[in-house]
Amino acid sequence: MTLTRTCKVVVIMGSQSDWPTMKHAANTLEELGIGCEARIVSAHRTPDRLVSFAKGARDEGFQVIIAGAGGAAHLPGMTAAFTPLPVFGVPVESKALSGQDSLLSIVQMPAGIPVGTLAIGKAGAINAALLAASVLALSDPDLAQRLDAWRQARTDAVADQPSDQP
Ligand code: RP5
DSSP states (O other), X not given: OOOOOSEXXXXXXXXXXXXXXXXXXXXXXXXXXXXXXXXXXXXXXXXXXXXXXXXXXXXTTOOEEEEEEESSOOHHHHHHHHOOSOEEEEEEOOTTTTTHHXXXXXXXXXXXXXXXXXXXXXXXXXXXXXXXXXXXXXXXXXXXXXXXXXXXXXXXXXXXXXOSXX
16 A cells, blocks of 8 residues: 655665755755655665665655765665665765765666766755656646746846855
């Protein structure tokens, strides 16, 4: 049985230390009026939690998964292996390699198990939320309007000329 839930997007991350990055995804979803839930699911420290979450995500009523991880970032790919839901991967900036390790770990999925990979860090987290919104907006005209308004506000905020004012 599939639950009907108001949170259609779930933001998962490999560690508490990923939250300062992944919070930007949650905040952007909130700005767009999309309910989301955030959970810590570590591919290597809580592998059983990963399997039960990913296998059950669709029946829990989620429609899109945003997964952020750093370093040897297995979480998005392993999650995608267990669920047919769209998975957007956010490479979290790592200390050792500035997130290039995370990016390459997430982006190079073999054909057959897709992970939509975003930019490293905050920009990727925000864009993952916007992509999730675009997916949901296909079947939600009210959300489509809110997304259009969100984008228009960013367009309107661009001045014609640069200013010396901060
Ligand atoms: C990954 O290792 C996490 O996604 C995190 O980005 C990184 C470091 O985790 P912590 O040692 O801070 O828990 O699994």
